Amino acid sequence: MHKLQLLYHGNCFDGLVSAAIFSRFYREKVRPQTEVVYRAMAHRRGDPYGTDHDATFFAEDNAVMDFRYSPSPRLTWWCDHHISAFLRAEDRSHFESDTSGRKCFDPSAPSCAGLLGRWLSNEHRFDTRRYSDHLYWADVIDSARFASPAQAVELKEPPLQLMALLESGLPESLLAELIETIGAKTLHDAHSLAPVQRRLAPLLERHHQTIEVMRERVRLGRGVAFTDLGDTDLYAFNKFIPYYLHPETRYAVTVTASPTRAKVSVGSNPFDRPDPLVNLAELCGPYGGGGHAVVAAVSLPPDELDTARRAAEEIVNHLRNASCTSPMGPAGPADV
Numbered sequence: 392m393h394k395l396q397l398l399y400h401g402n403c404f405d406g407l408v409s410a411a412i413f414s415r416f417y418r419e420k421v422r423p424q425t426e427v428v429y430r431a432m433a434h435r436r437g438d439p440y441g442t443d444h445d446a447t448f449f450a451e452d453n454a455v456m457d458f459r460y461s462p463s464p465r466l467t468w469w470c471d472h473h474i475s476a477f478l479r480a481e482d483r484s485h486f487e488s489d490t491s492g493r494k495c496f497d498p499s500a501p502s503c504a505g506l507l508g509r510w511l512s513n514e515h516r517f518d519t520r521r522y523s524d525h526l527y528w529a530d531v532i533d534s535a536r537f538a539s540p541a542q543a544v545e546l547k548e549p550p551l552q553l554m555a556l557l558e559s560g561l562p563e564s565l566l567a568e569l570i571e572t573i574g575a576k577t578l579h580d581a582h583s584l585a586p587v588q589r590r591l592a593p594l595l596e597r598h599h600q601t602i603e604v605m606r607e608r609v610r611l612g613r614g615v616a617f618t619d620l621g622d623t624d625l626y627a628f629n630k631f632i633p634y635y636l637h638p639e640t641r642y643a644v645t646v647t648a649s650p651t652r653a654k655v656s657v658g659s660n661p662f663d664r665p666d667p668l669v670n671l672a673e674l675c676g677p678y679g680g681g682g683h684a685v686v687a688a689v690s691l692p693p694d695e696l697d698t699a700r701r702a703a704e705e706i707v708n709h710l711r712n713a714s715c716t717s718p719m720g721p722a723g724p725a726d727v
């Protein structure tokens with residue numbers, strides 16, 4: 392049977408919703424008799440597609456959603472909104488000279504799923520009205536437009552629990568089941584899947600434990616909240632906890648160590664965005680990281696925790712100095 396390989400940003404609500412919508416679109420509008428092979432992608436040092444892109448894109452059709460561009464002629468569909476989408480300048484020119492009508496990029500889009508939904512409905516006559524709830528939550532989650540730090544941390548709504556579950560890392564088989572369910576049904580149905588419910592209970596318990604550990608450890612200086620969780624197994628932390636604990640936080644830098652990577656997560660307070668903002672994707676770039684201007688990360692192999700800590704220290708210092716030169720001054724507004 393005809394094969395579509397669908398590569399998507401894994402462990403990410405937006406990546407999954409994008410994959411779900413594209414998969415349905417492809418089988419409804421492009422080629423109904425298709426076997427879809429899903430592949431979750433993660434940002435890492437070096438080229439995530441390996442040295443031979445043509446070999447990575449092995450299927451008849453290869454689509455990438457919510458993840459980096461490749462100039463390989465075997466990449467036939469692409470949609471992304473990451474400002475770090477192009478590894479090299481020539482990749483960007485390659486995309487700009489594309490005339491297939493099957494590639495879409497807009498770094499101003501709050502979510503890839505939202506961008507994909509508008510593009511498929513406007514350019515490819517795909518009815519996305521059934522996905523209005525999906526797209527609403529993808530926009531909220533991927534651009535961190537939560538109503539409050541409490542909404543983002545207390546995780547009462549089912550889509551937010553799905554978000555937390557995805558960030559914790561799931562096996563590819565469950566990711567594929569989730570993509571299929573999200574594409575065919577509601578987010579509520581995806582949330583109700585037995586393997587989802589089974590994993591959620593211990594995850595939410597750990598989440599509350601993480602809040603308490605971060606409460607004890609976070610060091611706030613000049614608006615930068617630094618937390619080192621590298622000696623714990625609390626690597627799937629909710630990135631809004633620092634802003635929930637200390638609303639005056641401008642940037643949060645957190646070191647974590649999981650079995651698969653040492654990581655520095657760098658974010659800016661979405662409820663009180665620093666202005667001017669340090670571009671965090673650019674700040675993480677020299678360490679092999681990337682992401683968005685407002686939230687980015689550096690991921691290293693698991694045995695490079697010390698390197699991650701040194702990178703975190705430099706990033707914290709940079710951000711504290713940046714805070715120093717802001718109009719607010721090092722101590723924030725004067726008391727009145």
Ligand SMILES: [Mn+2]
Pocket residue numbers: 400405406457472502503533
């Ligand atoms: Mn995204």
